[in-house]
Amino acid sequence: MDNTLTSILAALGGSVIGATTPVLSxxxxxxxxxxxxxxxxxxxxxxxxxxxxxRQGTACYVKALSQSLENIDEIVAMFALVNRIRLFASGSVLEAAESFVKTLVEKYGEKNMSIDQIKSVALEQHADPLNDFALKCRAELREIYERGTWRRG
Structure with a gap:
């Protein structure tokens, strides 16, 4: 009788495991x-x-180099973007965005540049004020991708 009971339990156990495997998978x-x-x-x-x-920061920055601040809407839009970034970005990306907007506001307070001066600044090796922001964004996006890949595998 023990052999019969063992065989029945083994068959039931195998059936249960066989039935639950596709569900778990x-x-x-x-x-x-x-x-x-x-x-x-x-x-x-x-x-x-x-x-x-x-995109918007680049346009505002070039405008800040050659014009005085006449319309505050562009600065307000940049602050709005920083606050949208604040919702989910890493600290380093947020810090870079805030730093850029601070630089942008400072540029609007400086003397306007001529086209030749802007050309000279643009040709300088480290003239891109958004470079730090872009590099930090790329690192953050790569980290998110790798984190998602790690979870899958």
């Missing part, structure tokens, strides 16, 4: 896909915001 696979989608969405969202900051 599907759960793990779905979780991995969901995590990948969330990571991709987070990266795309940050790329869009950081690109907008760089």
């Amino acid at each position: 599907n759960f793990v696979l779905q979780r991995s896909v969901t995590q990948r989608e969330l990571t991709n969405r987070e990266i795309a969202q940050r790329e869009d915001l950081y690109s907008e900051f760089i």
Whole structure:
């Protein structure tokens, strides 16, 4: 009787394991896909915001070199972008964004430059005021991607 009971329990145990394996496998696979989608969405969202900051910041900076501040809306828009960045960016990215806006405001307070002066500044080796911001964004995005890859694998 013990052999019969053991055989029945082994058969039931095998059936239970066989039935739950696809369910667990599907759960793990779905979780991995969901995590990948969330990571991709987070990266795309940050790329869009950081690109907008760089595009608008570049335009404002060039304008600040050659013109006086006549319309405060551009500075307000830059502060709004910094606050949107503040919602989810790393400390280093936020610090770089705040530093750039501070530099931008300072440039509006300086004497306007001629086209030749702007050309000279643009040709300098380290003239890009958004370089630090862009490099920190790239490092942050790479970290998010690697973190998402690590979770999957």
